[in-house]
Amino acid sequence: MRPISRFRPTCALACLLLVATGAVRATASVVTDPKPAGEALSSGRATFRQFCAPCHGPNGKGNGAVAPLLRKAPADLTQIRRRYNGIFPQADLEATLLATSRDRTPLRLGTDELLWGPVFQSLSATPESARARVVELLTYLESVQER
Ligand code: HEC
Structure with a gap:
């Protein structure tokens, strides 16, 4: 055997x-x-705190530490939905934050905001992961809309 x-x-x-x-x-x-909703929200918040909060403030109200030094006041990002007539412009914001040239920007933001496409691309291994980061960031931004 x-x-x-x-x-x-x-x-x-x-x-x-x-x-x-x-x-x-x-x-x-x-x-x-895709990450579960809670995780996307917290990593979106982390990205926001790191890259956007210096100007737009820790909660997006436009009162970041650097704001007083700027010629133009940073927008209050808790009012985006109100400014766009009750609709959070997710797709336009996504395209704008990933844009690498003015021509590809659906929203006419300040010139500075055009930095973010190249910044997020350079931080990410692939265009898909850059996009995933921006989507998470927007999940967070949408969650702080006041109206
Ligand atoms: C160096 C300072 C600075 C940083 C950092 C910054 N912003 Fe801004 N942002 C501004 C200023 C100033 C304006 C207003 C520009 C204008 O009105 O032309 C603005 C406007 C905006 C708007 C337009 C809001 C609207 O209702 O039209 C959005 C959206 C935005 N920023 C998103 C972001 C995001 C997301 C980040 C982080 C990835 C970020 N910003 C980082 C300075 C900054």
Whole structure:
């Protein structure tokens, strides 16, 4: 009779391999799949605090530390929906924050806001991850709309 004990380690190894590749696949899907709402919101908030809050303020009200030094007051970003007649212009903001030239900007923002396309592209490994970051940022921005 074939000793079964010799078979077991192979089986265990195969199982381990299956689990390992499964785990790798699971990790990969965590990276590429859209994040759960709460996570998107908190990483969007983190991006906002890092890149936008210096001018627009920690809560988007336009009162950032740098604001007094600017020639033009930073917009109050909690009033975007009100300014666009009750509709948060998600797609236009997304295109604008990813734009790399004035021609590709649906919203006529200040020239400075055109920086963000190149900034987010340079921070991200792929255009898709730059876009994912901007979408998260906008998830946060939409959540702070007051009206
Ligand atoms: C260096 C300061 C500065 C930083 C940093 C900055 N902004 Fe601005 N932002 C401004 C100023 C000033 C205005 C007003 C420009 C104008 O009216 O022409 C503005 C306007 C805007 C507007 C237009 C709002 C409206 O209702 O039309 C949006 C949207 C915006 N910023 C988003 C962002 C986002 C998102 C970030 C971070 C990625 C950011 N800004 C970072 C200075 C800044």
